Amino acid sequence: MPCITPTPRLRWDIFCRVIDNFGDLGVCWRLACNLAGHGQTVRLWADDVSALAWMAPQGSPGVEVRAWTTPLDMSGITPGEVLVEAFGCEIDAEFIAEYAKSLNRHTQKCAWINLEYLSAEGYAAGCHGLPSPVMSGPARGLIKHFFYPGFTMDTGGLLREPDLIARQTRFDRQAWLTGLGVPWGGERLVSLFCYEPAGLSDLLDSLAHGVQPTRLLVTDGRASAAVRAELINKNRHQPHWNRGEALSISYLPPLSQTDFDHLLWACDVNFVRGEDSLVRALWAGKPLVWHIYPQHDSAHEVKLDAFLDWLQAPTSLRAFHRGWNGLERPAPSLQDAPFAPENWQDCATQARASLLQQADLSTRLLNFIAKIL
Numbered sequence: 001m002p003c004i005t006p007t008p009r010l011r012w013d014i015f016c017r018v019i020d021n022f023g024d025l026g027v028c029w030r031l032a033c034n035l036a037g038h039g040q041t042v043r044l045w046a047d048d049v050s051a052l053a054w055m056a057p058q059g060s061p062g063v064e065v066r067a068w069t070t071p072l073d074m075s076g077i078t079p080g081e082v083l084v085e086a087f088g089c090e091i092d093a094e095f096i097a098e099y100a101k102s103l104n105r106h107t108q109k110c111a112w113i114n115l116e117y118l119s120a121e122g123y124a125a126g127c128h129g130l131p132s133p134v135m136s137g138p139a140r141g142l143i144k145h146f147f148y149p150g151f152t153m154d155t156g157g158l159l160r161e162p163d164l165i166a167r168q169t170r171f172d173r174q175a176w177l178t179g180l181g182v183p184w185g186g187e188r189l190v191s192l193f194c195y196e197p198a199g200l201s202d203l204l205d206s207l208a209h210g211v212q213p214t215r216l217l218v219t220d221g222r223a224s225a226a227v228r229a230e231l232i233n234k235n236r237h238q239p240h241w242n243r244g245e246a247l248s249i250s251y252l253p254p255l256s257q258t259d260f261d262h263l264l265w266a267c268d269v270n271f272v273r274g275e276d277s278l279v280r281a282l283w284a285g286k287p288l289v290w291h292i293y294p295q296h297d298s299a300h301e302v303k304l305d306a307f308l309d310w311l312q313a314p315t316s317l318r319a320f321h322r323g324w325n326g327l328e329r330p331a332p333s334l335q336d337a338p339f340a341p342e343n344w345q346d347c348a349t350q351a352r353a354s355l356l357q358q359a360d361l362s363t364r365l366l367n368f369i370a371k372i373l
């Protein structure tokens with residue numbers, strides 16, 4: 001079992017800027033809760049906390065959420081012992097100046113973490129833990145450290161709650177679906193969380209023509225808007241596309257993060273996107289398809305390939321990902337890249353099992369902080 005080097009109870013300030021979508025806040029919220037679960041006191045600063053109203057309606061003991069305003073309201077605030085800048089956001093100079101002063105006062109070492117995005121590319125292990133001396137401003141002379149989440153032992157790992165597997169084992173999918181008002185008669189369940197994927201029309205056709213009945217559980221927001229738009233298009237141009245009604249669709253309300261996990265546990269196949277939901281789909285251990293966050297310079301293609309390499313994805317899953325993410329022009333046809341989740345279970349099972357052998361991200365972060373303090 002992975003062990004934690006005894007870490008003092010520390011006060012943490014995690015800073016998060018919401019760029020778009022929910023992933024930045026979603027990751028920071030989970031990190032804050034995981035750390036609080038280890039007895040740490042966490043203040044989460046975010047410039048837009050609105051999504052927490054549905055993502056985490058109950059809050060969490062040990063986590064205080066603060067609005068990250070400009071200028072920053074520092075009244076009554078003493079910086080904690082550990083600073084986390086998530087995803088390259090920059091903490092305000094006045095906060096850093098106070099932090100530097102408190103380090104001097106308490107002759108404490110600097111514990112300032114730059115938490116990076118998740119990637120399976122080789123640079124994550126290469127750069128994980130590297131120091132970055134601050135050359136100017138109120139923090140001159142202090143040292144930040146890079147912390148890279150990742151899929152291997154030589155990175156910062158993945159967020160995972162200590163009780164996750166126990167909760168998953170006890171999970172009752174029929175009861176959960178009933179509670180959500182989803183009518184389920186034993187058909188295959190597929191969750192859909194995506195942006196506007198190139199392969200959406202093909203997927204809907206494939207499910208509609210399948211021999212196995214399928215219920216698509218569509219998450220709120222962009223996924224639901226994309227499906228509704230596609231259905232208008234199909235109903236107009238191919239009114240009989242789902243004539244046998246092999247495909248049924250349920251649109252979901254916004255779920256809490258806890259219920260989002262339940263959704264992934266309930267389904268037989270999970271379509272996920274971004275960063276946090278990908279990790280949660282790995283813990284669910286079902287066949288998964290990733291809609292990667294698109295970047296203008298096509299950096300996402302390399303990132304996707306690195307992930308599929310790590311996953312040891314079979315050829316059919318790799319081909320399906322290219323079509324789903326629109327990475328072929330023209331995208332591979334359904335015959336070339338069919339939806340074949342029965343061939344994708346083994347790699348998902350193996351990935352989950354191998355990840356469970358590794359320590360989770362907050363355990364590794366606590367060990368790292370204990371080393372640098």
Ligand code: TRH
Nearest residue numbers: 021022023024026219254255256257260274275276277
């Ligand atoms: O929302 P995302 O697309 O976020 C992305 C990524 O983080 C990406 O790396 C980043 O660069 C970009 O934003 C700006 O997908 P992600 O990362 O999966 O985050 C979604 C979060 O929303 C996750 O914590 C799960 C949560 N969620 C719920 O809690 N309830 C829901 O109903 C749904 C649909 C999602």
